[in-house]
Structure formats: structure tokens, C-alpha cells
Amino acid sequence: MSENDFTLPGYDIPEEMKNTINITSLDRLYNWGRRSSVWPLMFGLACCAIEMIAASTARYDLARFGMEIMRPSPRQSDLMLVAGTVTKKMVPMIVRLYNQMPEPKYVIAMGACASGGGPFKEGYNVVAGIDKFLPVDVYVPGCPPTPQALLYGLIKLQEKIDKQSLKHVRWYRKGPDSVEIPVPLLGPDLIDLRRTEEIKKIAARKVE
Amino acid sequence: MATTVSTKSVDLSTIFPDAVIADERKGYTGWLVEKDNLIEIATYVREELDYDLLSSVTGVDYLPEEKMEVVYQVYKTTGGPGLFFKVQIPREDPMEIPSVINIWPGADLQEREIWDLYGIKFPGHPDLRRILTWEGFEGHPMRKDWQEPFYEEETKPFKSRWPKGEHIHAEEINPYHDNLKFPPKFNPENWTPTDPEEALYTSLKKFTTKNEDGLEAEQIIVNMGPQHPSTHGVFRAVVVLDGEKVVSLKPVMGYLHRNHEKIGERNTYLHNMPYTDRLDYFNSMANNWAYALAVEKLMGIEVTERSEYIRVIMSELTRIQNHLVWVGIFLNDLGAVVTPLLYAFEERELILDIFEEVSGARMMCNYYRFGGVVRDMPVRAFEKLKQLVYDRLPGKIEEFERLLSENEILLSRVKGIGYLSAKDAIATSMTGPMLRASGVPYDIRRAEPYGIYDRFDFDVVTRPECDLYARYHVRIEEMHQSLRILEQAVSTIPEGPILPKKPVYQVRVPAGEAYGRIESPKGELGFYVISNGKPNPWRYHVRAPSFINITALEKMCVGEKIADFVAILGAIDIVLGELDR
Numbered sequence A: 001m002s003e004n005d006f007t008l009p010g011y012d013i014p015e016e017m018k019n020t021i022n023i024t025s026l027d028r029l030y031n032w033g034r035r036s037s038v039w040p041l042m043f044g045l046a047c048c049a050i051e052m053i054a055a056s057t058a059r060y061d062l063a064r065f066g067m068e069i070m071r072p073s074p075r076q077s078d079l080m081l082v083a084g085t086v087t088k089k090m091v092p093m094i095v096r097l098y099n100q101m102p103e104p105k106y107v108i109a110m111g112a113c114a115s116g117g118g119p120f121k122e123g124y125n126v127v128a129g130i131d132k133f134l135p136v137d138v139y140v141p142g143c144p145p146t147p148q149a150l151l152y153g154l155i156k157l158q159e160k161i162d163k164q165s166l167k168h169v170r171w172y173r174k175g176p177d178s179v180e181i182p183v184p185l186l187g188p189d190l191i192d193l194r195r196t197e198e199i200k201k202i203a204a205r206k207v208e
Numbered sequence B: 001m002a003t004t005v006s007t008k009s010v011d012l013s014t015i016f017p018d019a020v021i022a023d024e025r026k027g028y029t030g031w032l033v034e035k036d037n038l039i040e041i042a043t044y045v046r047e048e049l050d051y052d053l054l055s056s057v058t059g060v061d062y063l064p065e066e067k068m069e070v071v072y073q074v075y076k077t078t079g080g081p082g083l084f085f086k087v088q089i090p091r092e093d094p095m096e097i098p099s100v101i102n103i104w105p106g107a108d109l110q111e112r113e114i115w116d117l118y119g120i121k122f123p124g125h126p127d128l129r130r131i132l133t134w135e136g137f138e139g140h141p142m143r144k145d146w147q148e149p150f151y152e153e154e155t156k157p158f159k160s161r162w163p164k165g166e167h168i169h170a171e172e173i174n175p176y177h178d179n180l181k182f183p184p185k186f187n188p189e190n191w192t193p194t195d196p197e198e199a200l201y202t203s204l205k206k207f208t209t210k211n212e213d214g215l216e217a218e219q220i221i222v223n224m225g226p227q228h229p230s231t232h233g234v235f236r237a238v239v240v241l242d243g244e245k246v247v248s249l250k251p252v253m254g255y256l257h258r259n260h261e262k263i264g265e266r267n268t269y270l271h272n273m274p275y276t277d278r279l280d281y282f283n284s285m286a287n288n289w290a291y292a293l294a295v296e297k298l299m300g301i302e303v304t305e306r307s308e309y310i311r312v313i314m315s316e317l318t319r320i321q322n323h324l325v326w327v328g329i330f331l332n333d334l335g336a337v338v339t340p341l342l343y344a345f346e347e348r349e350l351i352l353d354i355f356e357e358v359s360g361a362r363m364m365c366n367y368y369r370f371g372g373v374v375r376d377m378p379v380r381a382f383e384k385l386k387q388l389v390y391d392r393l394p395g396k397i398e399e400f401e402r403l404l405s406e407n408e409i410l411l412s413r414v415k416g417i418g419y420l421s422a423k424d425a426i427a428t429s430m431t432g433p434m435l436r437a438s439g440v441p442y443d444i445r446r447a448e449p450y451g452i453y454d455r456f457d458f459d460v461v462t463r464p465e466c467d468l469y470a471r472y473h474v475r476i477e478e479m480h481q482s483l484r485i486l487e488q489a490v491s492t493i494p495e496g497p498i499l500p501k502k503p504v505y506q507v508r509v510p511a512g513e514a515y516g517r518i519e520s521p522k523g524e525l526g527f528y529v530i531s532n533g534k535p536n537p538w539r540y541h542v543r544a545p546s547f548i549n550i551t552a553l554e555k556m557c558v559g560e561k562i563a564d565f566v567a568i569l570g571a572i573d574i575v576l577g578e579l580d581r
């Protein structure tokens, strides 16, 4: 970000001091720091992950956005890039990883599979989109999305971060700073613990 | 190209007149074997007839005939056509067929898969657990009478989508409004979870060591994956350690099980082509070919001359691209983080440019059609191709070698690690660079040439060392051989039509079975397709090299250090899309 758009509009800084002084808000400074160092969790599920790797290599160069540092540990990452098909067998692990990430955290659903099931939606072991379990910030369509599309999605995420304010963000307010999502169980089928009542009811109804 | 696999060269029915009959269903080949004589016959086939490589074992559900069938496909590593034999059993539980694991240990994971998906038990198999789904999963999903939660109709095109095109969300049909299906009266509140991992942990080898002081050393169980930076996706291995040494290891998979085969049997023939892209997503061009080969065999059509050349060009480019990335990722696994990978991806991007230009997509090319390819290669792509093949790639591959092959650190990490003898490699059904790195000159392009590979000059690369070093060198050298093939193909490619006839959406496929196999960069990639004359395949099975090459993982790792496990796994070159399907 150049110094020009760092300074808030309406402040007249003398020409000779333009390079040394910026007048801005705390929000803006805070968000600038966060948006320029979004560290994704190193985490690939399927084909889309290869395009994610391609996006971080020389031609597309994710490093321009301060995002090239993929962290293998959820404790050190800010962004979960769900790149690939989410299966029932895998989703408990994904939810657990998400729970382990500290706030502020974001989720990008990369590709048709993570967004809504994709070509494999009808499969018996496939979860029709990660948003069935996690709150998604940006969806990137495509099968797989090209690296350019992924970059565009990441820029959208940066815009989203820019709009957040210290006054309202969840993690600086009273109460638990992050919401734990119950880890689903693998029974006869995938059991979402938030839906047990409903499952019980519908399963009973089906017999009649 | 031969339209059917000739298996009549060996007449099993005269050798075992009481137990074997020829499979005379229309369009079928091979032999029907009595279940009780299976072991005896399989031993004979292995020992006397020398069919040492069990390529694939798979189940087929003949619901209308009330039969289940298990198909065995065996080949000789010295080359030549394969031998198919089948066992049929009545379709009522309990279904049991003796395990052939003692004759061909390569049956290990495949029999587990059949148990999981078809519910056929294999007495004699030491560790018959679910493999792609989880313990506790309801039913055996590949059975023809098992319906998935989003079930609409038996086959596509679904009436809800075609011809009127009124799309209904699958969620609206399902009572749970989600991809869910529970047994009637299921109550999650009084359901006691069966520990899905228990059987896994009991299958691991346990040990206790007492030293002189009578102190007992404890075993450590380490779970690597499914979220682990060096398992190449969502693969998981459970390792028992004695200090740093691996004592026992079990692969756990299914975390990317996308129900390829179930969806494939609902799809029409052409529908499946883009799905094959997503198997081994590094090599969509190779996957397309194997599938096209199987269907072309069934249809009995010829591929046009120009398309044959384009196919060779595309699949060899794919091989180079795959091996380059493999080298990059392998080095990454060994600790040379990212730099070699960046080099590899630079070249890969240039190859992908060509793919994009011919097919419209970088990775998921969906380029092949039955009888040819979907469109011709544009002139510009051809120019780029020539530049790559003659000018750029040879030097770049040499650069790789110069930087890496003599590297002290690399050598000390790979020499003598992950030993797998030729005998074991064949027994565990390894194929591709893994098998050739154990000194077995088996390459399907030579052993049973498909396409026009018999016209090209190239060497089958082998190395005698049987370790990681050999696997590294085989791949580097194979890139040079691929370039050799490419040079010949580029200079001799003829002009001509791309497809034999006008393309159609709905191909007519006569009843019968066919197995199409190619030498994919990872090993033998085969598609076993059964048609019953309808627009959809009755059986669609993928013989995935990544999946079957995992069979020998434990053998290679036991006795090595845990850090070497990462390298040994990396050297197999697995891709999860293909491993779990």
C-alpha cells in the first residue's frame, strides 16, 4: 500500500513531509498489518490444492500479497484455504483444525467442491460444500479455479479485512473470542451434532 | 490395435476340466473358475504359467443374475497379454471367496476394497477392514441395490435435468436436506459410537522390549496425517516406533474417497471423461487415454493417425511434467524446502500452456474422445511444443541433474534407504518407476504396446539399486526418454482428421468387457469397463497405480527411521485423487 492511500482523506500534509508522515486511524493501521500478512494453513485436499501451489510459485507469486508463508500448524495461521473436495471422512479433521486456529481467522472455499460439492456432489462420501460446517468468507468458483481466480479471491478477502473495525470484531469483545464448532461424528453416516434432534425426528418419521 | 485381449493362448479349461470353463458371455474373455478350486488354480497360474504380476482384482455386482463376481487380471513381467479369470458366487450373504494374498501379496488392499465396497469376505486375508469408508458405515456402497443419499435415478441423464433442463436441487429430494442417510429409527442420542479406529490399532504389530535392567521400553504410536505437510494430501499413516525406528506401519486412506466408481456407473460413457481428469490430477492427459482405450476396445473403433500422434505427445509431456514436479516435491520432503519445487513449476507452467491451448484448461484437460481427441492442435501450440522439446526442456532437465544428482545431502538421504527387492516389488504388484527402480524392465509401452508406441525408439529405464536413489534416477532418465519419444513424434506427425466420424454425445457401446491400460507416469493405470449395451457402463473400475503401489509401503519402511518414512512415501509418488478415488 502506498503512503497516499494510507493517509485518510481530508488531511492536508505539507508536500515536504508527505514521505515521512501519515495521518490515519488505528483501524486502518491494524487492518493494513493484517491484510498484508495473511498466513494460510498449509492444507490441501484435492486437485484445487495443486493450483494453490501453482499460485504460490514464480509465475503467479503469492508473495506479493504477503501470503506465501504457508503454515503447517493451525495455531500459526490466519486463513483456512479449503482447496478441494470435502469428504465425510475428512470433515471431522477439518472442523478440528478450524477450531484450533486462533482468531482472527478466515475461510476461503476454493473451487466448486469446497463451495458446493462440485462434480462429486452426488457421491455418498462427499460433503456438499464446507459451508455446511464452517463460516466461509470468500468463495472462489472454478474447477479448479485458475491461480488468477484464486488471487482475485484473496484480494477480495483483503478488502473484507479492510472493512473490519476494532470496535466490532468478535475477538476483542466480551465473552469467548471464538466460536467452537462441534466436531461431527462418523456413525452410519456423518452426524452433525448441531442437528441431532432433527435427525432423530426425520429418521423416526421415515419408518411410518 | 487388438480389439480384445487374447487370453485363449492358455487353455485353463483343459488343464482343470472340472473346475474351469471358458467365459462365453458375449464380449467377454477369460475363464470362470470354481470358488473351491480358486487357490489351486491361482497357484498353478502363478507357479507354472509364470503370471507373476497381479494387476487388478475387482468385484462386479450382477444384480439381475443374482450373482457377484470377482475378476482377477494377471500379467507376466516379461511382457505379453494378460490372463483374466473370474469367480462367481451367489448373491446372498455371507459371500465368501478365499483370499489370494498368499499367492500374490498385491491383493492385500484390493481385497479390502472389495470387502468395503461390495461386502465380499476373503477368508485368509489377515486384516480385512474397511478401507475407503469408515468402520461403522452403513452398507456396501458399490452394490447395485445400495442407493446414495442424493439418489435420483439409476442412470443419467436424469429426467429432472434433461431434456427440459429443470434443475432440482438434490437437497430438496433428500429428507434430511443434506447428503445424509440414516437407518430407520436411528437415534443419535442413544447411539453408542463404535470406535472406528479400534480395529486399526489392534492390527498394528505390538512389541515390548526388555533391556538387561528389566526396564520395559514402551512403543510409541505416531499418526502422520491426514493433515500433514508431507503426506501429499490427505493420506494418513499410523506408525509404531521403537525410538526412531519404524516397527510397524499401516496406511489409512479414504479421506478423499469421492465415489468415482459409483458416480461413473451412473454417468454415460462420455460423461466419465472429465471425471477421469480428476483421478490423478497431475496427469489428466494420461487418465483420459486409459479410459478412452478401454471404451475404444469395447466399441471396436480405430483411432485416427494424427490423433494417435497427438496422444503420444500429450501423454509424454504429461510424464515430463509429472516427474519434474515429483523431483521438486521429493526434494521438498527431504528438506530442500521450496527451491527445487519453484524450478519444477516454472517448466510445468510452460507445459500447461500447451495443454491450455489445445484443450482450454490447464489441469483438467478432458481432451481425449473415443477415436481421437476433441480438437486439433493449433499451429501456435505446435510451435511452442517444438521450442520446448528441442530447445528448452533438454537443458532444463540437465540443469536439474547438475544441481541435484551429485548433491552430498541428497545422496546421503537416498542411498540404501527404502529397499525393495525385485521379487517383493513384483509380488506386491508395484508398477511404473517403482518397479523399474527395483531392476524389473517392465513398461507397458513395451510389454503390451498401446497406441503407436511400437513405432518409437526409446529405452525402458531400470536401475539395480532398489532404493530411493534408484527411484530418483529412473525418473530423471525417463524424462530424457520421453523427450526422445517427443522428438520422434513431433518430427513425424502426419496431417489428417482428428476423429474418425462426426462426434456424438451418446456413443453406442456393445455389450462386453474391456480392460484398457497404459503406462501412466505413476505406473499401470487401467480402466475395467463392462457394458451391457445400455448408454451407461455397468461396471467402471479404475486400477489406480497410486493405490496399489501403497501395498509395499510397510515393507519398505520397517527398520528405517521415521524421518525416512517421509522420503519413502514421497518416492512412491502418490496422488490422493487416484489413491482414494
Ligand code: SF4
Pocket (backbone or CB within 6 Å): A046, A047, A048, A083, A084, A085, A110, A111, A112, A113, A114, A118, A119, A142, A143, A144, A145, B278
Ligand atoms: S473443484 Fe474441481 S479441481 Fe477443485 S477439488 Fe473439486 S473436482 Fe478438483
